[in-house]
Amino acid sequence: MYLLRRLTEEFYLFLRPMLFYFTRKDPEKAHDLLVNASKFLRKTSLDNLLLRYSHDKKNPQIEISNAAGFNKNGEIHPQFLRYLGFDRVVVGTVTAESWSGNPRPRIKRYVKKESLVNWMGLPGEGVDRVAENLSAHGSHEVPLTINLASTPGKTGNYLLKDLEKTITILKYLPYIDRFELNISCPNIADKNYYLIDLKDIIKCANENKSSQELYIKISPNLGISEIENICEACMEFGARGVTISNTTELIYSYGGTSGNELYSSSLETQKLFYNFLTKNNLDLDIIACGGINSLERLAERKKYGANKIQVYTPLIFKGPKLLRELKIA
Numbered sequence: 143m144y145l146l147r148r149l150t151e152e153f154y155l156f157l158r159p160m161l162f163y164f165t166r167k168d169p170e171k172a173h174d175l176l177v178n179a180s181k182f183l184r185k186t187s188l189d190n191l192l193l194r195y196s197h198d199k200k201n202p203q204i205e206i207s208n209a210a211g212f213n214k215n216g217e218i219h220p221q222f223l224r225y226l227g228f229d230r231v232v233v234g235t236v237t238a239e240s241w242s243g244n245p246r247p248r249i250k251r252y253v254k255k256e257s258l259v260n261w262m263g264l265p266g267e268g269v270d271r272v273a274e275n276l277s278a279h280g281s282h283e284v285p286l287t288i289n290l291a292s293t294p295g296k297t298g299n300y301l302l303k304d305l306e307k308t309i310t311i312l313k314y315l316p317y318i319d320r321f322e323l324n325i326s327c328p329n330i331a332d333k334n335y336y337l338i339d340l341k342d343i344i345k346c347a348n349e350n351k352s353s354q355e356l357y358i359k360i361s362p363n364l365g366i367s368e369i370e371n372i373c374e375a376c377m378e379f380g381a382r383g384v385t386i387s388n389t390t391e392l393i394y395s396y397g398g399t400s401g402n403e404l405y406s407s408s409l410e411t412q413k414l415f416y417n418f419l420t421k422n423n424l425d426l427d428i429i430a431c432g433g434i435n436s437l438e439r440l441a442e443r444k445k446y447g448a449n450k451i452q453v454y455t456p457l458i459f460k461g462p463k464l465l466r467e468l469k470i471a
């Protein structure tokens with residue numbers, strides 16, 4: 143069983159140059175291939191055979207989930223992602239209405255830098271479709287987080303109503319025990335969230351959810367006053383913590399950068415956040431996200447308060463081997 147996992151990991155690394163070559167004009171096609179492969183492997187139970195491995199239970203484990211954007215509409219079966227190595231699955235960003243996002247291609251791959259730039263613009267099939275997809279998966283072993291935002295274009299009360307709709311439809315579905323509010327998408331034109339008080343957004347989510355924990359996903363380019371405001375809003379309206387971070391728009395002018403090149407800014411924001419929490423004796427969780435591609439980086443993120451991590455871009459470059467190696471931390 144374990145041997146097959148190792149072979150699958152090596153096979154991915156062997157396949158990767160061809161995969162990157164044939165999808166170089168539209169890297170999103172590689173993701174489409176993954177979605178289709180996951181469906182086939184789940185249907186035939188081959189995912190169990192090819193991907194499963196035993197976790198080392200002796201070591202204290204840090205929760206690892208995929209980051210948002212990897213399973214936008216919940217189309218990848220959570221059990222497949224469990225076999226791949228995730229302890230939790232993040233679905234979304236989910237919006238109340240369907241939204242096409244920007245025209246393709248909308249991702250660029252920088253292979254040597256092990257980074258991606260995306261200007262997706264929050265495409266999604268809308269909450270009704272996501273609910274159908276998740277219900278169709280049936281039973282599995284994985285807790286789910288819903289990452290959500292309002293449909294681009296909504297402002298003021300319409301924005302809050304939009305969030306309310308998404309939460310109301312999803313809150314009673316099984317396995318969903320966490321909501322993550324995406325207030326940091328760098329590539330939507332109107333940047334709704336800067337027009338409305340963060341407190342109103344957190345309050346709205348808190349009042350409409352059921353027993354789920356609430357997290358806020360933030361940008362990697364924040365100053366200390368913004369961090370103070372976020373902490374204050376989280377404490378006042380019952381958010382459990384923050385995910386640090388989304389992509390950064392400060393490296394390439396045309397989109398949000400993820401992966402290796404994001405690591406340092408994401409870490410610096412985490413340090414600011416952690417120092418603020420420690421200084422003020424505040425109890426908020428930190429989920430670290432952004433360029434975590436090695437055990438050393440995982441250890442660094444843990445040192446500055448992270449007790450959970452999320453991974454997306456490093457998985458594309460390192461393959462499933464990365465998830466197994468991070469488990470040994």
Ligand SMILES: Cc1cc2nc3c(=O)[nH]c(=O)nc-3n(C[C@H](O)[C@H](O)[C@H](O)COP(=O)(O)O)c2cc1C
Pocket residue numbers: 209210211212214234235249258260262264289324327359387388389399400401402404431432433434452453454455456
């Ligand atoms: C193609 C792509 C699409 C993404 N879509 C979303 C999204 O819909 N919502 C969100 O909150 N973050 C989204 N992200 C950001 C990731 O969730 C994550 O915060 C970021 O990529 C940093 O982590 P990484 O370096 O492990 O990729 C997306 C990232 C990529 C590369």
